[in-house]
Structure formats: structure tokens, C-alpha cells
Amino acid sequence: MLRTLFTLITAIASAATTVATAATASVPTGAAASASSSAPASDFGSAIVVQDQASLRAAPRDSAQQQTLLWQGEVLEVRGERMDYLQVWDHKRERGGFIRASDVRRISLTEADGPALLSVLRFVRDTPGSEALGIGLTAAYLQAAPAAALSGERGAQALDALGTFADRLARRASLAPSSTAAGKANGATLSAHLDVANGYGVRFTTYEVEGRMQICYDGEAFRRVLAMPSADADQRARAALALTRPECTNPDLPAHERAKLQDWQAQLLEKVDVAGLPSYLRNRVQMRRTGLWSAVAFQQARKDGGPAAGAAASRALAEFAGVSRNDLPDEDQVAYNDAAMRVSAVRWALVPAAAPVADAKRPAVVVQPGAPGESCVLLVDAQRGAKDPLVRRCTYGVVWAASATVNREGTAVALAVQPLEGWRELWVMRKAGDAWVVDVLPPAATSPETGYAEFAGWVPGGQQMLVAREARGQGRYRKSFEVVRIDGLATERVTGDVASLPLFQRWQDAGWKRQTLSLR
Numbered sequence: 065m066l067r068t069l070f071t072l073i074t075a076i077a078s079a080a081t082t083v084a085t086a087a088t089a090s091v092p093t094g095a096a097a098s099a100s101s102s103a104p105a106s107d108f109g110s111a112i113v114v115q116d117q118a119s120l121r122a123a124p125r126d127s128a129q130q131q132t133l134l135w136q137g138e139v140l141e142v143r144g145e146r147m148d149y150l151q152v153w154d155h156k157r158e159r160g161g162f163i164r165a166s167d168v169r170r171i172s173l174t175e176a177d178g179p180a181l182l183s184v185l186r187f188v189r190d191t192p193g194s195e196a197l198g199i200g201l202t203a204a205y206l207q208a209a210p211a212a213a214l215s216g217e218r219g220a221q222a223l224d225a226l227g228t229f230a231d232r233l234a235r236r237a238s239l240a241p242s243s244t245a246a247g248k249a250n251g252a253t254l255s256a257h258l259d260v261a262n263g264y265g266v267r268f269t270t271y272e273v274e275g276r277m278q279i280c281y282d283g284e285a286f287r288r289v290l291a292m293p294s295a296d297a298d299q300r301a302r303a304a305l306a307l308t309r310p311e312c313t314n315p316d317l318p319a320h321e322r323a324k325l326q327d328w329q330a331q332l333l334e335k336v337d338v339a340g341l342p343s344y345l346r347n348r349v350q351m352r353r354t355g356l357w358s359a360v361a362f363q364q365a366r367k368d369g370g371p372a373a374g375a376a377a378s379r380a381l382a383e384f385a386g387v388s389r390n391d392l393p394d395e396d397q398v399a400y401n402d403a404a405m406r407v408s409a410v411r412w413a414l415v416p417a418a419a420p421v422a423d424a425k426r427p428a429v430v431v432q433p434g435a436p437g438e439s440c441v442l443l444v445d446a447q448r449g450a451k452d453p454l455v456r457r458c459t460y461g462v463v464w465a466a467s468a469t470v471n472r473e474g475t476a477v478a479l480a481v482q483p484l485e486g487w488r489e490l491w492v493m494r495k496a497g498d499a500w501v502v503d504v505l506p507p508a509a510t511s512p513e514t515g516y517a518e519f520a521g522w523v524p525g526g527q528q529m530l531v532a533r534e535a536r537g538q539g540r541y542r543k544s545f546e547v548v549r550i551d552g553l554a555t556e557r558v559t560g561d562v563a564s565l566p567l568f569q570r571w572q573d574a575g576w577k578r579q580t581l582s583l584r
Contacts, residue, residue: 108142111150111168112200116253118167120159124149131161135253137196137260139204140168156263173208181205182218189225195233196257202226203264220295224302227285230266231306233257237279238311271314274511280312290335297340301349304336308352323363330356343391351396351403353383355486358406361413362485365462366437377413380406384581401541402486405534408516408581409488412464412480420444420468427454429468429479429493434458443477443493443500455493455500459483469519469573473526476550478519488516490531494550505553510537518580521573526550530568532582543582 113134121128124146134140134154140163144151149162150170171181181204188198205222206214213219237254258268258279267282286303289295295303308329317325333353338346357380364373384407392400420428427445430453434440438460442453461483468479475495481504482488490505507515515535522529529550534543547557547567562568562583577583 108144108150109170109172110204111140111142111152111163111170112197112204113138113140113163113167114169114197115167116256118163120152120154120161120163121149122161124151124162128162131159132157134163134167135196135256135260136194137198137200137257138263139200142170171204173204175208175210178205178209178213178218181208182222185222185225189228192232192236195229195236196260198225198229199233199261199264199266202229215292216294217296220289220292220299223285223289223292224295224299226266227281227283227289227303227306230261230268230281230285231283233261234268234279234281238277269312269314271312271316273311273315278311280309281306283307290332297337298342298345301336301338301341301345304333305348305352308333308356310355319363319366323360323367326356326359326363330360343388344393344396347387347392348396348399350383350386351399354380354387354403355406356380357383358403358410359485361410362462362482365410365413365482369462373410373413374416377407377410380410381414389584398536398541401534401543402514402536404581404584405514405516405536406486408518408534409482409486411579411581412467415466417465420465426470426474427477428470429465429477431463431465439463441479441481441491441502455502457491457502461489464488467519469522471522471526471529471550472524475526476522476529478529480518484512486514487512488518490517490519492529492550492553496551503553505531505533505548507533508535508537508542510535510540513537518576518582519573520545520568520576520580521571523547523567523571528556528567530572532562532576532580534582545582 113136116136118134120131120134122131132154138154138156140152140154142150142152143160146162148165150165150168151160151162153160171177181201185198185201185205188194188201202222202225209218209222237258240251240254262268267284269280269282271278271280283306286306289299289303313322313325330353333349333356336349338349341349357376361373361376361380364370364376384403387400387403389400420430427443430442430444430450432440432442432450435458438458440456440458441463442450443455444450444453448454459481461481464480464482468477470477477493479491479493480488481491487507489507492503492505493500494503505517506512507517513536515533515537517531517533520530520532527550529548531546531548533546544558544560545562545565545568546555547565548555557565559565
């Protein structure tokens with residue numbers, strides 16, 4: 065039903081004013097044709113179910129046989145009244161029966177009833193748990209409203225509400241627990257609500273992520289909001305945020321398709337004017353931009369490592385710097401920390417790599433291409449050169465050559481390597497006797513999600529180094545400052561407050577302190 069109406073709205077929005085005015089008279093015919101497939105008009109009108117698990121019974125009494133259970137948002141054709149029951153026909157199930165009048169709300173799909181439906185829709189819009197009912201009300205309003213209303217501000221409000229209902233329903237379904245009895249009951253309700261939404265033409269996509277199902281709205285209503293000149297800045301911002309949710313990116317996309325999608329999402333967010341937005345909404349747009357431009361920087365670095373990666377990283381950092389932390393609600397702290405970790409992962413793209421200089425006492429890092437898509441890190445000294453490196457290790461990740469730093473004793477080298485988007489590791493090449501070995505320090509001892517481990521300074525003596533780590537994995541977030549042994553990368557001291565580590569206060573690297581976001 066909704067897809068027919070969406071086509072109608074698109075035609076209205078693209079038509080000239082005179083054509084739209086002329087088309088107004090033809091809209092009821094089209095709406096009636098659409099309605100005939102789901103809820104034919106009758107003398108008694110229609111009714112929308114407002115209670116979950118409302119019983120459709122064979123007779124107008126509580127003791128009568130239950131035909132089926134109905135869920136909020138479903139539309140029924142009213143064919144009569146008996147006591148405090150309505151006699152109805154359910155076109156979805158091809159079944160008639162009786163339902164309590166208190167379990168439904170009588171509606172009419174005439175133009176005169178449009179404003180009342182929109183008022184109820186505005187009320188339900190911000191009521192969690194009423195998404196299926198809201199989708200049903202939106203369908204009713206889109207059928208009842210005239211063409212002029214659908215092409216203007218009220219049409220944008222209805223589509224914004226529809227997208228909000230569908231997106232919130234998908235979020236609830238993705239987060240719903242299922243291991244307890246209450247969770248299973250809630251899951252059954254959510255499944256029924258998704259079925260109601262599907263009946264109206266609202267579509268969802270499903271992905272398996274780490275053993276659980278991620279349900280996402282396909283975003284059709286939000287795309288139409290962005291195409292409407294009558295949509296205001298807040299509506300455009302909400303639509304762009306919904307269409308760029310990182311958790312709704314297909315995890316099985318090939319790398320080149322993922323890069324194309326991220327480019328499109330970044331450009332979509334560019335069209336949002338944040339100047340007049342409420343501070344919390346402006347922050348959300350800028351944090352989303354931060355994450356996307358960081359992803360673009362990583363993809364550009366993998367592709368050619370040219371100035372495009374630096375430009376994208378610079379944009380990511382600028383967007384993050386524009387976030388007002390004082391205006392972040394509690395629920396946005398996770399997004400803020402994730403944005404900081406993502407831009408931190410690519411911050412070395414802002415620093416051009418200098419030509420490696422090796423001498424007799426201090427080795428240097430040289431990066432050479434290996435197999436297709438592979439980069440090889442070579443540690444060389446002045447005597448042996450690249451043809452006979454001290455150590456050689458290859459990776460399919462991005463090697464940030466500008467991050468290479470050698471300790472004063474010339475026995476250890478730290479290097480930032482980013483194997484995945486939003487996940488940067490620290491490689492430590494150290495001298496062990498007459499040979500050199502490479503150890504890898506990840507952001508956390510979890511499956512890679514979001515985080516970074518970065519060099520923060522050398523401690524004189526050649527035995528210790530300073531490291532800052534920040535990561536989110538397996539549902540936990542942690543930021544730490546650590547004193548790490550170079551031999552084996554074992555942590556000797558760790559704290560969440562850098563001021564409590566005297567070695568950090570004395571030996572932290574000046575460049576790290578100037579550029580890091582871990583001290584935010």
C-alpha cells in the first residue's frame with residue numbers, strides 16, 4: 065500500500081505548481097484504489113488496532129471462540145456494531161469476526177480527517193513501543209491527505225515520522241534479548257510488529273553480525289524526505305543519520321563496494337546544513353562525519369597512499385574538533401568515543417612520511433610493495449641496506465611510515481600499522497641478541513572492533529616504553545596509559561589517569577602529546 069503512495073508523492077514533489085494543483089482532484093481516486101487492496105471502504109469505515117494481542121472472536125462476547133490475535137497498527141474494515149464490539153473483516157487473513165471497540169480506533173480516510181490523523185501521528189511519533197501503530201496511522205494519513213499536503217511540510221512530517229517508526233522498530237528488534245522467558249515474549253511481539261510493518265510495504269534488511277541478527281530499515285521514507293524541498297534541516301539531519309548507520313552496512317560487502325558506499329554516505333552527510341541544528345543533533349552529524357571521513361582516509365591510504373588520504377583524515381579531524389562535548393547527552397558518549405578512536409586510527413595520514421635515514425647506530429624503516437595489495441616493512445641500517453634488512457615483515461594493512469620512531473639506544477623501533485578500518489596496532493621491532501624480532505601490540509585482547517594502540521614515549525635505558533591504548537570490544541570500552549616492557553610487550557604499570565604515572569609525566573613524547581586524542 066505505501067509503495068503506491070510513495071510513487072504518488074514523488075510525482076507530486078516533482079510536478080510544477082499548476083500541475084500539482086490540477087492533480088489534487090485526482091488524488092482521492094488513487095488513494096481509494098490503493099486502499100482497496102487492503103481495507104475497502106464501507107459505510108462503517110475502517111478501524112486500526114491500538115492494542116497488542118487484541119482478540120478477534122467469532123461472536124461479540126468474551127466467551128466466544130478466539131479466531132486470531134491482532135496487533136497494533138493492523139487495519140480492519142468495519143461492517144457493523146454489536147453492543148461494545150465491532151463486526152470487522154480482516155483482509156490480511158481473509159477472516160471476519162468481532163473485536164472490542166476499546167481495542168481499536170475508528171478512522172476515516174477522507175480529506176477532512178487528515179489533520180486529526182496527523183495530530184495523533186505527531187503524538188505517537190515519540191512514544192517508544194508504538195512503532196507499528198505509528199506506521200498504520202501514517203498509512204492512513206498518506207491516503208487521506210490531499211496532494212498539496214503531501215508535497216508540503218505535512219507530507220515531510222509524515223514521511224519523517226514513518227522513517228522514525230521503522231528505524232526505531234529495527235533498533236528494538238536488533239537489541240531485544242531472547243534468552244529469558246520475558247525476552248522470548250518480547251521477541252514474539254517485535255516479530256509481530258515487523259510483520260505489520262511489512263504488510264504496509266515497509267522493508268527491512270537483516271545481517272548476521274557476531275552470532276546475532278542485525279535488523280535495519282531500508283530507508284525508503286528517509287530518502288524521500290531528503291528529496292523533498294519542504295523538509296526542514298532537522299528532518300534532513302535525521303534522515304541522513306539514519307541512512308548512514310555504520311551497524312547497518314552489510315558486513316559481507318567486498319572492499320571496493322564498501323568504499324563506494326562510504327563515499328556516498330560521506331557526500332550525503334555533506335548536504336546537511338548543521339548551522340541551524342540543535343547542538344545535540346549537530347554533534348551527531350559531526351561525529352558521523354568523523355567516522356565516515358576516517359573510513360575514507362583508510363580506504364584512500366590502501367588504494368594509493370596519496371594526498372587524498374591526508375585530505376580525508378584532515379576533514380575527519382576537523383569534524384571531530386567541532387563536536388561540543390558539553391552538549392553530548394549520555395546516550396551519545398559511545399558515539400563520541402568511537403569517533404575519537406576512528407580519527408586517531410588514521411591521524412598519521414596527516415603527517416607526510418620523510419625519507420628514511422639510517423646510520424651505524426640507528427636503523428630506519430623502509431616500506432616496499434610486496435604481493436598484490438601487500439606492504440612489506442624493512443628495517444635497515446647503513447651497512448646492510450634494503451637488500452639485506454635487519455628484519456622484514458609484510459602486511460595487508462596500511463603502514464603509517466611517518467609514525468616510525470627509534471629509541472635513543474637504537475635497539476627498538478615503534479611503528480603504527482592499521483590492518484582494519486578503525487583498528488590500529490603498534491609494531492615494535494627490537495633487537496634480541498644479534499637478531500631483530502617484531503612484536504605486535506593490539507589495542508585490546510579482543511576481536512578487532514574499534515581502537516588504537518599508540519607509542520607515547522621511550523623511557524631511557526632501552527627497557528621500557530610508554531603506550532596509550534583505547535578500544536571497544538565485546539561490549540566493553542577501555543582507555544589506558546601503560547608502561548610496557550620492550551622485551552615481550554608485557555605491561556608493568558597501567559592507569560586510566562595519565563597524571564598518576566610519573567614516567568609518563570617525565571618521558572612522554574612531545575609530538576605524541578601534541579597530536580594524540582587520548583588526552584581529550
